[in-house]
Structures are given as C-alpha cells and as structure tokens.
Amino acid sequence: MAEQETEQQQQHQLIFIPFPAAGHLVSMVELAKLLVRRHSTLAVSIPIVTSPSTAAAVTRYIDSLAPTPRVNLLRLPKDDGGGQSFPAANFTPMIESQKPRVREAVSAELARSGARLAGFVLDMLCTSMLDLAEEFGAPSYIYFTSGAAFLRFQLHVQESHDEEGFDVTEFKEAELACPGLTRPVPSKVIPSGFLNKEWVALVYTITRNFRKTKGILVNTVRELESYALESLSGGMNVPKVYPVGPILNLKGEKSRRDDDDVTIEWLDQQPESSVVFLCFGSMGAFRGEQVREIACALEGSGHRFLWSLRRPGEGGPWASPTDYEDVREVLPEGFLDRTAEVGRVMGWVPQVAVLAHKSIGGFVSHCGWNSTLESLWFGVPMATWPMYAEQQFNAFLLVEELEIATEVRMDYRSESEEVVSAEELERGIRSLMEDCSRKGRMKEFSDLVRGALIDGGSSSSSIAEFIGDVSNNDL
Template sequence: MAPQLVLIPSPGIGHLVGMIELAKLLIHRYHHLSVVLLAIKSRSTTSKSHDYINSISAAGQHSTRLSIIQLPNNDDPSDPNPTYVSFVESKKPQVKEAVSRLISTDHHLAGFVLDMFCTSMIDIADEHSLPSYIFYPSSAANLAFTFHIQAKFDYQGLDLTKSTESELSVPFFANPLPRKVVPPAVMNEEWLSIILDHGRNFRRARGILVNTIREMESHSLESLTEMEIPKVYPVGPILNLDGGGGLDSSTAEIVRWLDGQPDSSVVFLCFGSLGTFGADQVREIAIALEKSGERFLWSLRKGAPEGVRAHPTDYDDVGEVLPEGFLDRTATVGKVIGWAPQAAVLAHKATGGFVSHCGWNSTMESVWFGVPMAAWPMYAEQQFTAFELVEEVGMAVEIKLDYVMGSSGVVAAGEIEGGIRRLMEKGSEMRRKVKELSDESKELSGGIAEFVREVIGDDSSL
C-alpha cells in the first residue's frame, strides 16, 4: 500500500491554505504518495474556510490521493474564549480518534506534518511510533529567531522583555537587529511565554519544513544547521496563486486596466487582509503618489470602527478619504480599488513594484513573480521581515521599517514618495536581485525531496 502522510493545519484560513498547497505539491510531485488532511473546525471557522475545503474536496484531480476529513466542532461552551494553544489541545481526542480509524482500516501512515500551532499533536504521533514534522509557513529567519531567544532564555536567563539594548547581535543576520523591528510579541511577557513554548516544542519534531527558498535565506538557513535543533527543509515557495477563485468581474476589470499600461510601469499598493490606514495617512499616500508621477494601482480599504473587531471592508466611496480632485487628476495614470486579486496583479507584466506590508505569503508571491518591494510593515512579525528584506536580502526598499498599524504616527508624503521612486528605478541592483530570486524559485525544491527521502526512506519509487 502507498505511504500516506497525515497533515494537520490550524483552523485559520491562511494556515489551512498553506497546508493544502503543500499537500497538492507533494502528491503532484510524488505520484505514489497520498495525503489525508484533518481539518479542525471551531465556532470562529469562517464560511470562506468551509468553501475552500469543499472546493478542494470536490476537485477530481486530487480526490484519489488527497482526502480531507473535517473534524466535528465540539467547542467547550464553558470556555467561550479559549486561547489558541488550549483550543488546539482540546482537539487532541478528535485527532486521536481519526488517526486510530485510519490505522484500523489499513492505511499505511508514514508520518505527521503539523502546523506550527499544532505541536501538541506530536504526542499522538509518538503513541503510534510515527515521526512528526512541523510546517513553518513563515521565514527561516523568524524560525531561527524563535530558537535563538528560546535558547537564550532557557540556558542563559536572557529575557528580552527586560532588555534595554538598542540592537541585538543575532547569528542568522549579517547585520545587527534593531530593537525597533523585533516582533512586538517578543516584548510582551504573555506572548513571549507562548513563543518560548513553541521553540521547545519544535525541538521535539523529527524535522521542520520552512516555506522559503535556500537562495533567498542562505545565511539564516546556515545558522539553523549550526543549532542543536531538528533538521530544517526549505520547501518553498508554497503558494496559492489562484486566490481561491476564478476571474470574477472585479478581477477582470483590474486586469483589463493593467493590460492598457506599459510593461513594469505600475506601482501596486496593497497591505494584506488586515492592513488599513486612518484618513490622515491616506491623504499623505495620495499626495506621494501624485507627486511621484508613477502609474499606480492602490488597494484602499476601510478599517472597522474603534473598539469593533472586524476585517476591513471596501469603501462605498473612496473619494471621501482622498484629497479633493485626486481621482480626476490621476484618472489617466492610476486606479484606486478595494479588495485586490494580489496574485493576478503581481503576475501581470505591467506591475513594476509592490508597496507591501511584508507578510510572508506576499513576500513569496513577490519573489515568484519577480516584483521588487517597498517595505511598509503593519503588525505581527512584519517589521522583522521588512528589515530582512531591505538589509539582508536586498529585494526591497524602505518606506518605514518600524511602522506599527494603529500606534505609529503618520508617515509623511515626502518619505513615501522617496520610497516609491527608489522602488520604481529602472535597472537597479534590487531589480536584478529579485529577477535572480524569481528564476531560482521556479526550480524544484531540493528540500521537498530531502523530506520525502527522510519520511519514506527512499523516494526513488514515488
């Protein structure tokens, strides 16, 4: 019987999509390997997640070797607001039962691949003497930082929440790491405790699959080989390039507009699924775009009212937050939109630069399509990633590396304009670098082959 891998993503749509794309890559490359994915549901699981799972399950080309088991939702009503860690822990009985059923029906399980937030499931793999691997959807540098601070805390008593150093010397970067770009969670005692636990749990795995390419993060990957940690496999880029949907009317309209622009002439501004700006910052961006003279496509979205937890939405009328007359004055060179089909825009030959929040999936898309970036991070580890892209990799210019959405001041139009001009400079070393990385990202990942040889024993028959 063909070997089968058990993949367990955490319930967030971003983590779910990444794990399914990994599964599709594995079964596409290794025709005798199959995958069963155990999908964890919760009260907060969105209809988008359900629709995505159903669309994959219904796809005929994957149905025989990629099966998805949706675990029942049995959230504890007595704990209406569980932590992410406790929520995943509460799902272990369901996962254990599903795995036992697979084994009892003669499935040849070869190992587990677990989302970075599902490390408690290692216990179930251990019970069946199966190897566990972690899928890490962020950068190798971020993984190295997790191990670095965990080792410093556990073995040297270094607590970054109590440190006052302006720069940190870290082995995975050639340059000192400014404190201002350290992920904010590392400076919070509660979150630091969770991050440290991640580092400890990662060490229990047989190996770690990282969504990166060796040529982009060679220094960080080399530093990981010198740590006493499980083997690291660079398996990227893992991408969902169709955006989960087809060419709908709004996407078609955007693509038609891009079709009318010269090659590599458009700067694309998009800040992820959560990135938004206040009215003052929107005006500064508009002024910068107009003064730069560059063609632009701007994904501008409205944040939820203060105190309300909700995703951004499209404006009913973007003119209400833009300078008077801006849309008329820029009508021949620019287009302001709401939600953006990011992959389709980055893939278009007219797109010449990407002003980005530096989320890792967006970064991987930029690499794949060969589009240089201007770094404007918003939240989470994005300031850290922005520093890496600008100072270490050389595939981005800076807008504001230490910007934090909701707590930083307004970035002036002149600063934004300067970043846009540097981004769109023709024939720059940055453009050459990104083109080189794009070509290298198209090569089959040696990390995938190494992983399959390790977990199966030999990939020659697959």
C-alpha cells in the first residue's frame, strides 16, 4: 500500500479538455495514449464534454475504446440544453456551461489519484476553460488539431486586427500575404468563419487566449511545415510551439455496418493503386443534383472507385449526415448496374482501413486535417474538395504550398450549395489517377511523416521536450 501511494505521489497528472466533436476528441485521446506510453509516471484524465448534437457520436466512440493504463476518461452528466446548431453567439456559452461539471470531475479525480497536477491541455476551441486551469493553479497548454500554417495564419489575422485595425471580413484583394507561407493566401480560400463578423470576433478571442498559455502542441510534423514552424518560433508573443504529429488513430473505427469486411474483400480483388476513393469526413454529404454529377464523373472517368455517399443531416448545418436507406433513390438510373464491375457505393466506410489498402490509388477528400495526415501517412495522392472550417486553407496548402495534391476545388464551401459539374470532377479524377508528377513528392512526405515519431524523429524529440517541461512545472 505504501509503495502504491509513493507511485501515485510521483505521478504527473495532465487534464485534457476536448472539444465535443468526434474528430477533436479522437485526436486528443490518441495524444494522451502517446504521452503515457512515452513517460511511465505521466497520467492523463479527460473529462468527456458533450453537446446535444454530438453526444451520440462521442458516446459511440468512447464505448468502442479499450482501456488504456493511465488514460482516464471522465464521463460527465449529459447536457440536455440547446439544439443542433452552434451559432457564434452560443459557442462560448456552450463551453462555459460545462465548467461546473469539469471542475467537479477534475477535483474528484485529483483527490482519488493523489497525483501531482502538471497542467491543463485545452482543445484549440476550448480556451474559455483557461480560468479553470487558473483556479487549480495549473499552467495551461493548447492542443491545435490543425496544422502549423493555419495556426500562423490565425495568429497573423488576429494580430493585424488588434494592432493595425485590419478587418478580414472587408478584405477585397485577391491575395493576403501571411508570414509562415511562401505564397500569399488567395482570398477565395480564407475560411468562412473569418469572413463573418460574429464568428471572427470569436476567433479573435480564442486566438488572444492562445497567447496566454505556456505552450501550443500542434498536430503536425516539422519536415512537413518547416517554414510555418520557423515563423512561429520568432517571438510575436507566441508561446512555445511543440510539433507532435502525426497524431492519428491508425486502428480506425468500424462503420458499424455488416459490410465492412465485404468492402475490404472487394478492394482485395482490385489491381494495385487502381481505385479512387471518395470520402468527405464525418460532416460531408451531398444532395441529389450534386450526387448525380459525381456519378457521371466517375462513370465518365472509367476508373475503379469506392464512394462513401451520405445524406445531409436534418436540423441545421451541424446535424450529422446519415446513410441513405437505398442509394438508388439519388443516383442516376442504371448507374449501379453499369458500374457494378468497377465500383462500389457505400455509406460510412472505415477510412483508415481503406486508405491503408494497396488497391487505393487516389483520395478525393474534404481536406480535414486528420484525413490529410492519414493520406500522408499511407502515401495516397489527394484531390481537394473542401467543405467547411479551415478546409479551404488546407486545400491551398496541399495544392499550392506543398505541391502534393491535385485540385478539384480549393474554394468550395458547403454552405453555398454550389454544384460542381461532372466535367470539372472528371478532370480532377483523371488528373489524380493518371498524372504521376506529384506521386513521388507524396511518397517523400509520407516517409518524413512516418519517421517523425520514431526514436530520434522530430516529433518524438518534441514530445520528449514537452514531457520534460510539464514534469518540471513547479505547482
């Protein structure tokens, strides 16, 4: 018993506060697993914050996890208020409403474990929890679930607003120069949240809070975004930046359908690098006219395909998509019969398992950062079709800055409900599958990304540095 108490007293406890969305939570849990594997006296507790629109997906993910020693998931009472939509005016109150639950859960966990509190790690969207860390007398860090170039862009826009009165919502020029990028950012790829006065005010508040923390962990790799990371290390009242990626769930998640294995068996029968994979993330979905244009493009391209096709959710833009009961209701007549030998149309698919398969030769993606890192990890060439959040910026980074992706669109926005034509899509698919000029560069980056987390790799060293810093925090 005395030995157990000694071990607990030596343990360093981190509190992770995730944003209530599956993509953010999964990444944060994987980071926690990585940290405790790297340091035997480090423990991480994660209060599971939910919202009405994400509770089902978050619960499903948590239930699927096997126990991990020294990673404690603290389930909070469900929040039954609110609805599906997260307008800017409700965003901070939604996070603030969780504070009493988080405070109680953290207090109970610290009393139970007897561990020494080493700090709070807050999701990039949960900076209103900074004062909770202060209540516990703990230093705070940010976990930035997107890339370093976007972090630099966000900091630059906020700094320009506060110091020079720059209003990004009124920006009319074709391009915006930004430190950390070798090329100016086209105005057409500035994320929608920066172009809305209500949302950008929230972005400014969140970004100012970044500067109040002791450090920012970024889910990226130094060799991938060296220019942006060098820019972030040059002062500017920015805390220490730790590139710790790629933080990925490489086991993936079963789609909870009976035909996952059938999908992989079908891929097993296809030639190597012959299949184009279309998947648009947990929130990506299309309605009838756009679905028909995609179908025509796939059929016209002549390439084998695996298409994750989902129906937009009901109840607002934050409502989760669902699978079609029968995809024939939205596809062109006879499409499934004509393409039966070369293609499959599915609902949600196990994306990691698909990208890992040798038959996949290209990925038409929404450019979410997790999906981008997965594609890089497996060395699968990408074609960009962004939907929301910072995905337009990511598309620009991949196509123009890093030159490792083909463009379907860089500036598509899901709220516009614009229809991308079959002709444009077919050109993008053909370029993705037939132009080999960027495949070699993708393979080079894949090797760099995979090497970052091995002993002596850049991210492995950065993680060790972070662990050393939090272990030495004098609380």
